[in-house]
Amino acid sequence: MSTQKFTAYEREALWLAHNKKCAYTREPLDMSSFHIDHILPESLVSNLTELEKVKSLLKLGAKFDIHGYENLLPCRSGANLQKGSIVFDEARTQFFLGIAESKKAEVLKNLEKISKRNIRGKALILLQQCLEGGQLSPSEVASILDEHKEKPDEIFHLIESLKFLNTEEIRSISKVDIDELLSRQVQLGQNNHIDGATLINDMNETLYVRTCKEYNEAINSGYYALTNFDIKMSTFFEHQCGLLNAIKAAKVPECSFIDDPRVGVVDLQLLPFSLFPFLGDVPDEDDTTVTYQSKVDDGTINIKRIKQNMVCVEDKEGMGQQLIEVLRADFNGDGLEEILLFEYCYATHGTFGAGGIRILSRNTFDGSFELTQ
Template sequence: MSSFHIDHIIPESLASNITELKKVKSLLKLDEKFDIYGYENLLPCRSGANLQKGATVFDEARTQFFLGIADNRKAEVLKNLEKISKRNIRGKALVLLQQCLEGGQLSPSEVANILDEHKEQPDEIFHLIESLKFFDSAEIRTVSKADIDELLGRQVRLGQNDHIVGVTLTKDKNETLHVKTCKEYHEAIESGYYALTNFDIKMSSFFEHQYGLLSSLKAATVPERSFIDDPRSGVVDIELIPFSLFPWIGDAPEIEDTSATYQSKVDDGTISIKRIKQNMLCVEEHEGMGQQLIEVARADFNGDGLEEILLFEYCYATHGTLGYGGIRILGRNTVEGLFEIIQ
């Protein structure tokens, strides 16, 4: 949106010329409540058009046309501003509570009681390990179930590709549809559209990740028990990840040793670790496939009462252009067991 300006339909310079402003209001039949600085007098426009317009007052017909658009959108703008304000307040409150908890000013039970007193219950709020990124440069690390529908309607940011907006999906008979939000993407996929080219398949990974996360959080609950929290186990514990999670081109080969893990396959040279950090693992098969796993959220995602890990997965050919992504969910049923693939 950096290429757009917000312009006053009736130039704001008239605010300093009361006589002329009254004439314009009278001509346009605007009542005294009309605010020249209000949203009823604002519309987005291209920067060039705004600079050319300057202090020009359009003719009556065009001015009425643009004022009509602004007036129709005012309620929606105010509603969205209220949502943003509430989300910012919630985010600041959660950060403050977390700081008080970590600093010892509040106990876990006191934090729980504070959350209980508010509209959104503790099991309605999820903290993300990896932030959600949107096209307007916003990054979200705390997701409330009450905000998920709104987040599904926001424009997805495609990684570092700031110059790319949305992805093009294809249907039979070369019918195409360009989508920018998770909601649009999901509706298109449900209607039979799909990513056709390698480029579109790669870009659709961002939608698969974001929609997969938000839809999973919508159904998620706070776990009653965890075998991955204490001691904390995660994606970097490759001795716990079953090798059956690794992607293959074509049909996956039959794995003779069902107890094989990423660690055992690193040890025998089948795969190698390319990158690893606190919540991310990237491994590659020699002359084959690569896989990146990023831990994003923890919750009970399947209703079994146990804590699971939701991952962003991206798979790619190490010597080619193939690349695709989605979400994976890993669980653990015993303190000594391997991760199990839930999704």
């Protein structure tokens, strides 16, 4: 019997994040009666030695929480009771922990939405009471509603944070902040001893850039990264400049084929394999039904890492690719929600590495992703 208690908000958030289905059987769930299962059983909390042993076996980090969303799945009552306090075998446990981890951010996002929805509902009831009691006039109520209405087109919430030198990570960006962010010094990953990248032009003149504004101006003036090292360093600028430039033109989508049910970069069956980079000649393969999943199935590529908003794959020819989902919005003005990715491509047996942004669209509920940038 589980000792962890869940609020109605948490139950709804978890249920929605998993598309209202049992994680084990994929059957539809009734929100009023579904169970919440601990993948690693709660009983491990009272046996710390065994818990640490299991965490070590499964390579779970120190922050892993038995009671956290990374260990919780919605399921049918029968599926939960049959499992009881049994720990799955290692492969199955890793699989279901991966599912839970991939949905954690969405659960938290749902919690925020549900909380705002309920706060908004209470506020509307209070305004209605003030209107009926004569404390506020209809025009005053209308003014309050207009002043406090949400303006989602002005703020964009990032799935993957931006990092600038000597500042906190940025997780939300307002359009009015973009110019200031373009002038901040870019954090080049873990390279704390490096504060910029060297670019060169065809006249052999060099520029050292530290901010996105400097990088944009240099690229527009014909400068580029030449050495493998500077190409790698320029990837950080390509990512951050590309994101900020995309947000300038971004809008709140009018329609989405990727939100409900939520699909993303980890849904390999929807990713066209034409997105994968090649060091040599590009294969003559026009079949749009060829996906990352089909190439995993036939052994062409291997999954090296996968989590809630990231996938990393490598092929047998020596090429690797990492795709990180960063932001969802309408980037091209067609009214549809798209996904902006940070891409990094690298040679598995060499020093080459380069990256930029990619934007994926989906035009129907049963369609695959299409590359728009």
